[in-house]
């Protein structure tokens with residue numbers, strides 16, 4: 001549902017003959033007048049780059065923070081979650097393809113209206129999620145700034161595929177991120193997502209070094225990104241950044257162009273065990289009834305947050321284990 005006029009986009013340069021080069025994400029699309037970028041959300045209109053999805057909300061909901069997923073950031077809090085349409089990747093297994101790859105119905109909201117919705121509903125966290133928020137950049141940036149001014153925390157659930165300059169400008173406006181690291185193989189990114197691994201790794205390094213809280217999701221698909229060597233490299237990379245980064249190992253279910261069966265539980269358990277050798281906090285997601293979504297104290301092993309579905313029972317005392325007083329990484333109050 002494109003807004004044909006658009007909104008002035010940022011991060012581009014004008015080239016010869018009214019062509020423009022978008023510099024928002026590593027695709028760096030070169031656009032002749034009238035052309036759309038690969039994300040479908042940015043268009044060259046008479047030599048100027050415009051955002052077509054500014055203020056266009058395809059999905060809006062009150063969600064528990066656990067659903068993002070964020071497990072070490074204000075457990076049990078409700079978020080107002082908003083998303084637009086379009087994506088700069090095109091993963092064949094996308095679980096949200098109806099909004100990322102199609103043209104859903106939208107409603108128009110201004111940044112002020114989104115912040116007022118949070119206030120009217122007594123919600124203290126605003127999440128940009130569902131589709132890819134980085135290609136909604138201008139709207140996300142303006143809304144996050146307003147939200148922060150009103151003491152509302154901001155969450156970004158993203159593929160992390162963005163250029164360094166826009167990321168550096170946005171991150172101070174974001175309280176917490178969950179970055180979807182789809183694989184630790186560049187071939188996987190190129191073949192199944194039409195993206196690249198290197199920019200995502202670089203951006204994870206940047207966010208891990210910032211003061212924004214970071215968690216990572218890795219959706220596993222049996223036979224595609226489940227080899228022992230790949231998982232070992234992925235978790236060692238995260239551990240080198242910070243061994244207390246929470247990792248969500250998530251189960252794939254058939255969606256969009258992928259018909260492969262849901263991820264083998266044995267593959268998930270093997271990845272979980274491997275990740276636990278290097279990282280303090282590892283979780284299994286999309287596997288109902290498993291006990292690997294609870295948080296255990298890495299020092300004494302006590303269960304300090306117990307989760308059932310998307311609800312959580314937080315036994316921490318501030319951010320400390322009630323048994324041994326060990327500090328649990330994250331933001332809990």
Ligand code: SF4
Pocket residue numbers: 022023024025026027028029036037038039040041042088135
């Ligand atoms: S944000 Fe969209 S238009 Fe810009 S470079 Fe990326 S895919 Fe291309």
